[in-house]
Amino acid sequence: MKQSIFITRKIPDHVLNQLQEKYNVAIWDHEEIPVPRDILEEKISEVDGLFCLLTDSIDSELLQKAHKLKVISNLAVGFNNIDVKASTEKGIIVTNTPGVLTETTADLTFALLMATARRIPEASDYLREGNWSTWSPMLLTGQDIHHATLGIIGLGRIGEALAKRAKGFEMNVLYHNRNRKPEIEEQIGLQYASLENLLKESDFVCILAPYTNETKNMIRKEHFHLMKPTSILINTARGGIVNETDLYDSLIEGEIWAAGLDVFEQEPVPLDHPLLTLPNVVTLPHIGSASINTRLKMAEVAMSNLMSALDGEKPKYIVNAELFLGGE
Numbered sequence: 141m142k143q144s145i146f147i148t149r150k151i152p153d154h155v156l157n158q159l160q161e162k163y164n165v166a167i168w169d170h171e172e173i174p175v176p177r178d179i180l181e182e183k184i185s186e187v188d189g190l191f192c193l194l195t196d197s198i199d200s201e202l203l204q205k206a207h208k209l210k211v212i213s214n215l216a217v218g219f220n221n222i223d224v225k226a227s228t229e230k231g232i233i234v235t236n237t238p239g240v241l242t243e244t245t246a247d248l249t250f251a252l253l254m255a256t257a258r259r260i261p262e263a264s265d266y267l268r269e270g271n272w273s274t275w276s277p278m279l280l281t282g283q284d285i286h287h288a289t290l291g292i293i294g295l296g297r298i299g300e301a302l303a304k305r306a307k308g309f310e311m312n313v314l315y316h317n318r319n320r321k322p323e324i325e326e327q328i329g330l331q332y333a334s335l336e337n338l339l340k341e342s343d344f345v346c347i348l349a350p351y352t353n354e355t356k357n358m359i360r361k362e363h364f365h366l367m368k369p370t371s372i373l374i375n376t377a378r379g380g381i382v383n384e385t386d387l388y389d390s391l392i393e394g395e396i397w398a399a400g401l402d403v404f405e406q407e408p409v410p411l412d413h414p415l416l417t418l419p420n421v422v423t424l425p426h427i428g429s430a431s432i433n434t435r436l437k438m439a440e441v442a443m444s445n446l447m448s449a450l451d452g453e454k455p456k457y458i459v460n461a462e463l464f465l466g467g468e
């Protein structure tokens with residue numbers, strides 16, 4: 141008998157077709173509506189595999205209902221939407237999609253840094269709204285990117301890829317990470333810094349850390365106090381890493397100069413969110429990995445993780461590898 145899976149959103153056709161050949165597939169076939177909780181609860185109790193997104197909260201309460209679930213394949217590198225501990229306790233494999241989105245997310249991070257520094261959305265609106273009456277020396281002036289200091293918080297794959305881009309702009313690159321990476325420091329020409337020094341010295345602070353209990357609310361009031369009044373904060377990781385109220389206050393008080401945000405604590409961000417009222421905040425709807433090629437590759441990786449797990453093999457990108465300890 142075929143195993144059964146549930147897919148929580150519309151996915152590329154060729155991936156869906158391959159899954160349908162092998163499994164009994166139920167799908168929440170919508171592009172822009174997340175699967176309602178009651179449907180997720182019903183389906184999770186029936187299936188062997190779950191193909192889900194970062195918008196689905198796979199918490200311990202939901203997992204109680206998973207009677208025969210073997211694998212949760214998340215279409216994202218981040219997996220903060222999944223209670224991994226509870227999954228592991230139930231012997232459920234959790235997988236993610238690192239690697240394939242590294243360069244695309246680094247591209248977007250650098251694009252957001254440039255757009256924020258050079259006020260690109262604001263300048264474009266200025267023109268379209270009919271305000272462009274003449275060229276003027278200090279009109280819409282921003283911050284230089286070349287030769288500035290970039291501080292990267294979280295030097296994983298994406299952080300490294302961002303550092304390489306920054307080197308092309310002759311930037312001085314600092315990083316702060318749980319553990320130092322001497323080889324990468326040498327290879328790319330980076331300097332390790334304490335969080336405090338990184339915040340004090342950087343013109344651009346980019347958050348690229350994973351969202352965990354340790355990084356939740358990691359950047360708050362006391363950290364903004366340390367930053368330069370000309371500095372820019374960029375976050376393409378997860379919204380909850382930065383305290384949004386403190387960020388708003390620091391922008392209003394001129395403690396920092398601007399922010400570029402691809403992620404928010406609550407997504408979609410409510411349209412009356414105070415940060416959306418500020419012209420020096422450039423906002424995006426969580427599109428870090430959103431290139432056509434990369435999203436197709438992510439779907440393929442998520443599919444192959446799911447298939448390996450359902451075949452009883454260790455998936456290539458497993459989050460709770462301890463489930464296979466001793467079994468290899």
Ligand code: DGY
Nearest residue numbers: 215216217218241429
């Ligand atoms: C991820 O993969 O975690 C991103 O946030 C979406 O690509």
